[in-house]
Amino acid sequence: MNPFFTLLARDIRLASRSGGSAFLALSFFALVATLVPLGVGADLRLLARVGGGVLWVGAVLAALLSLDRLFQGDFEDGSLDLIALSPLPLELTALAKMLAHWLSTGAALTLLSPLLALLFNLTPAATLTLFLSLLLGTPAVSAVGAIGASLTLSLKRGGLILPLIILPLLSPAVIFGAGAVSLTLDRLAPGGALGLLAAFSAGAVLLSPFAAAASVRLNLGG
């Protein structure tokens, strides 16, 4: 098997064995979706109105949970040194790790979202838009998140600073993703918003391996 997929498979295996980060992220996501109605009231029209935004914010926060360990575990136990000396370029290492993170969180969150959309009384059309927007947008969360994770990999409490540095960068994803759901609720075509979201995601996935690799390099040299 080629080194890229070797690393990808190993990271997914690690994620599934260390307490199931996908399970934690899904539980957190579902919990946010439960707490918000408790906070804002059970008015179904109001819930439908805010549902897209709440679920988008919830998904981003849930994906953040396991992000700080993306490079940190490998950095602390010396694996990152060995990975850096392997034939796999660090840019592809970062991409493999992003993809592993997305598969074990973003993709799982996307699959769960239609169920949570029911709790928010979203119309079928809006549910479909939400699903598509998460499918297109969560890769950006993993990608931008990987930059943050690589910058904070040497920090014992990197998990505290990580949200502060990446959430502002992710605001466009939330805006376009939740915006697409709003448009659908207003019976307008969400295509434009989804297109912008896809463009943001594609840009993030293309550029962040380089930023993350540069940051890993500087940390190995530190």
Next chain:
Amino acid sequence: MNWLFRYANPHNFMRLSNVLLPITAVATVLCLGVGLYLGFTVPADYQQGSTVLLLFIHVPADVAAEAAYGAIAICSLLSLVWRHPLSDIAGRAAAPFGAVFTALGLITGALWGKPMWGTYWVWDARLTSFLLLLFLFFGYMALWNAIEDEVRAARAAAILALVGVVNIPIIKFSVEWWSTLHQGESIVSGKIAPVYLWPLLIMMLGYMLLFVSLWMLRIRTVILERRARTLMQGGAA
């Protein structure tokens, strides 16, 4: 040669800024003084009344905040490409001022909003993107402070700043898109009458000079701190 390179440039900076700083400081006081005087003596706007005064404090703060982020971005690029120690110091030094200008822009924006819109905060596209800019400054400063090793902290913060620079136009675009989607109150726009334009331009210049002066002063302080530390450690520098 490397060691020479490391110390020669801060040395040059100290000499240059020693000459420049008094000039920019005096120019700052002049510009802000004249700008404020003109601002107080302009006729009240028929729509905005005397609150138009806030315009002269608010708009230049926004411009200075953006300039500060731009300064950080340029320093970051220099730091990553040429590994220039002065640019590390300069980038870090600019951030608190950028954050303060951003906060000043937000606060004056809110104070302006109360008489104009009847509420302190409206999710206007400009205010919203400045709120996000404030968080970008916070993140940059937090990352700097979190990493112990100074060389490593400088590189990490530089990478973050450059990622931020790529993202800022996208954030601005998305926030504008968002504000048309949700049809919030639009900011009062229109041509600025020439009576307001001059004080505004002078205030902008004053803010920029204020930023440059404070920035140079801060860089000087950091360089002197480092020299003092090196002396106390008994090392040669």
Next chain:
Amino acid sequence: MITSLTAERLACARGDRKLFENLSFRVRAGQALAVEGANGSGKTSLLRLIAGFLSPAAGRLIVQDARGESDDAEERGKKIGWLGHHDGLKPQLTVQEQLTFWAALYRGTVNADALAQVGLARQADLPCRYLSAGQKRRLALARLLVSSRPLWLLDEPFAALDTAGQALVAQLMARHCGQGGIIIAATHDPLGLGNESLKL
């Protein structure tokens, strides 16, 4: 295969602190070099410099092989077998899983008896969290074998090992040199290879 590794007037600095400067040495195929020095003298930094993680403040490192000379750090990194201070093992994965992963990542040969050589054949299906410190070190040695790299950089290769383990390391090192490999080891103990040593 590498013919030789040469350091020319290397200097290493961390922040404002100089670790060493004007360091020159040459190690030829089949030779080992022991790097000695007190804690904080820069032994690990020298290894990280050779591996290309750090860049030298001055001087250069040249690898000579059949194709000629090169001072490219990236290229050099692909010839290095690394045994670091940390073992780089995951507690959740079994001994065999780890070794298979690293062999595949390094496009190395999945050497069936690498585990037997380091005395871990019986532990193949045991998750690493149940291994002792010495057993983890042995697994790290097995990884070094399957990575099939000519230039070994070893940081305290004898650490955490019992007498038998230390003998094993000595034997593996002797064999690596015998096959024309190069070893640079940061250590407090003699390597026992008739090697030269470098005092930092």
